[in-house]
Amino acid sequence: MEKKNLKFHIIRLIKILYKIYKLFYLKKKIIKLRKIINSYNYRYYILNNSNILDYQYDKLLTQLIKLENLYPYLQDKYSPTQLVGAKYKSFVFFKKKNHKIPMLSLNNVFNENDLFKKFFFPINKIINKSSFCCELKFDGIAINLLYKNGYLVSAITRGDGIIGENITQNILQIKNIPHILKGKNLPKILEIRGEIFITKKNFKLLNQKKLNQNKLFSNTRSAVLGILKLNKNINKKIFNLFNFLSYGIGFINKNFFLNQQEILKKLKYYGIPTCKHTKIYSSYYKIVNFYKYFKKNRHLLPYNIDGIVIKINNIKKQNIFGYTNHAPKWAIAYKFPSQEKLTLLKKVNFQIGRTGILTPIANFNTVNINGVNISFATLYNINEIKRLNLKIGDNIVIQRCGDVIPKITNVIISKKSIKKRKNILIPKICPSCNSILKKKKNNILYCTSELFCKAQLKAYLKHFISRNAINISFIGEKLIDKLVDKDLIKNSVDLLNLNNFTLSKVENLGNKSIKKILKFLKKKQKVTFNKFLFSLGIPEIGIVTSNIISFFFKTLEDFLNTNLIKLQNITSIGEKTSLNILNYIKKKHNINIIQNLLKKIDIIYPNNISEKNFFYQKKIVITGKLKFITRHNLVNQLMILGAIINTNISKKTNILIVGINPSSKLLKAIKFNIKIINENKIIYLLNQINNFEKY
Known part of the structure; x- marks a missing residue:
């Protein structure tokens, strides 16, 4: 009897331990997913430089939503499922301003199956019959215009959905945005929401005439975002090339409208431009045909679109479905697939980055996707070559991920091309320093020479001088390339110790430039602890991690004398990051570099700021x-x-x-x-x- 009880308790204990382990594993997985999604959000909403396909992003977000729904006690109000876009990062030139009503994003679908399953099916369960407003989804920048008594008082970017950037002065230059609304019985307070964009014709004109200080833009969206966020030395003619179309409203002091169609008609009456292609449908098949028509004929439009938006037309029915923290439930964006082009792979070059990893770069016959000429794409690592079964002479499919980053998605092998295909020769030695390449567990090749490899040294020094690190003025990437190629500098200490004799050996570097560089380097650099840590280039130590570490350790000495237990006690620092830090500080060469850097750099610690100075806490x-x-x-x-x-x-x-x-x-x-x-x-x-x- 006692043996049976003991067995029962052991089984029960094992089950409890398994549940604890499962909970710990799920929590870790959720945190990791949030971190990945937030990084993609930051690149898309803040840097305007997405590096993931929309459907891949949606897959990650759906996975996170499922986990949070299954385990509600692991939910977090700061999760990307609860927020719009990335956490707001203010630009120096523009002040922040709150939206009166949150300016939410839209959920996306990319195929008809998901459209029905995720949008129409849940609606049909509650509402049998409903009409839908179908609109074009413009490839521009969302803006919120605030009118008081008919007068435009502010224009705010979406930002994080709650707070945006006040770019009113720049918006006032756009011709088709009225400063004063037309008509009678105007609302006292009205938020009008829409998209700032540039037509294909005007985009070409922008780049041909180089109106923006000789800068060429890669696509229409980046052009709009880049120029709207400029605040000085702007040629005002640029804003004449921009257009605005409204797709709805935010806050209004009275409930004026019954449906979306009425809103758009009223906005047009007020003098606000709206899209002429908007349609109202009750039939699911007509909505799908509307999508298919514009998917096929979008090239005929004067501006770029990346899909359509479908909204429940009736406002009361919209309110029945309501919102999540991220998006309205009564609307969805049905997006077009990324554009693809077929071309010929000519050769594959190999590069070494800052971390030493060997990266293949595919060179192919130039293709034009959405107005952008593309002739090369990164293959990430040698595993990608094997996955695609890629060979020189292949017909390859190029896709612009998120309409920004080119990627090889497929290889088309025909009977004619089989004989012409040539194997890609994977290097066994580093293309920069000729040292033997080594393999990591995942078969990724890397150079072990670290900063003794010129390619890694160049990449590291460019990281070292960047604004988020030591922020060295008057020394650019081209100068670093020349200095390293001529063996004039071997590390970051050499860079800070540059003198007139060394710089005079660099071709095409004038006396004025040399004087500016030496004047800057003469003074001791004052750098905050987090930026100093970031400047060291330790693998896995990015801006956020270096900031966290800087508040955990009181001094650099404490950091250099740390151990695995201490590091793993820091929030968000995992085993891999901890081992990278320990591996770095154990090397005498690195410690010598740090000691010599301290002769040229003063580190400012968070807890060492003098309270006596005039500016403290002002x-x-x-x-x-x-x-x-x-x-x-x-x-x-x-x-x-x-x-x-x-x-x-x-x-x-x-x-x-x-x-x-x-x-x-x-x-x-x-x-x-x-x-x-x-x-x-x-x-x-x-x-x-x-x-x-x-x-």
Whole structure:
């Protein structure tokens, strides 16, 4: 009897332990999924540089939603399933502003099966008959226009759905956005939502005339986003090339409308441009045919679209379905598949990156996809070559992932091409330093020479001088390439110790440039602890991780004397990252580099900011153009001194720094009796505190 009880308790204990293990595993999986999705969100919404196909992103998001629904106690209000886009990152030039009603995103589907399953089926279960408003989905930038008593008072980007960037001054330049609404009985407060875009014709004109300071844009969306977020030295003619079309409203002080069709008609009456191709259908098959028509004929439109949007027409029925934190349940985007082109693979080159991994680069006959000429694409690693069974002379299918990144998706083998196919020769030695390549567990080849390999050294030094690291001015990527190729520098210490004799050996580098470089390098660099850690280029240590580490360790010495237990106690630091850190700090060569860097760099620790300095804990706002110092460097210096940098003036603001042509912030500062300091005064004060020099 006792043996039976013991057996029962052992089985019960095993079941409990298994549940605990399963919960731990699921939690880890959910956290990892959130991290991956957030990184993709950041690239898409903030960097405007997506690196994943929409259907792949949707697959990840669906997986996360399923896990969170199955285990609601693992849900988190900061999960990407609960937010719109990426966490808001403010741009220096534009102040933040809240939307009166959240500006949500849309859920996407890419095939007819998902359209019915995810959208029409749930609706039909509750509402038997309903009409739908079908609209084109423009490939531009979403904007929220706020009108008060018929007057345009602000224009805000989507941002994170709650807070956007106030880009009113730039929006006012766009011809077809009315500054004053037409008609009678205008709402007192009205948010109008729509898309800023550029036509295909105007996009060509933009690049042909090089109106944007000789810059060429790769696609229409990047052109719109790039120019809208410029705040100085803008040729106003550029904005004449932009257009706006509205697709709906946000906040309104009274409930004016019964359906979406009525909203669009009323907006047109107010003088707001809307799309003429919008249709109302009750039939599912007519909606699908609407999609198929524009999928086939989108090239005939004067602007780019990437799908259609389907909305329940009736407002009351919309309210029945409501919203998630991420998107409305009563609307969906039915997107077109990414465009593909067939071309011929000519050759494959191999490159070594900062981490030493061998990356194949496919070169093929140039193809034009959505107005962009493409002649090469990364193959990520040698496993991709094997997966595709890729060979020189193959007919390959090129797809622009997310309409941005080119990718080889398929190989078309015909009877004619079989004889012409040639094997791709995988290097056994590093194409840069000729050292023998080694294999990781996943068969990925990498160079073990680290910074003794010129390719890795170049990539690392470019990382080292970047804004998020040491932020070295007057030294660019081309100069680094020349310095490394001529064996004039071997590491980051050599870079900081550059002298006139060394720089004079570089071709096409004038005396003026040399003087600027030496003047900058002469002063000791002041760098926050997190940026210093990021500058070291430790694998897996990105901007976010370096920031987390900088607050965990009090000093660099503590960091260099750490161990595996301490590292794994840090939030978000896993075993792989911990081992990378330990591997880095165990090498004498790396420690020597750090010690020599400290002769040229002062590290500012979060807990070592002097409370006695003039700027400590002061709320500071900057307005106007600065002549003697870049805004980025000024903000960086003030933050080092413990200042709090804000974008908006309020009664709690302590100081307003004023440059040339200040905005209305100056009037507000005078009204609130806030201390006003000009550029000369701020430089003088910074000089007094830390021997700050003009840039």
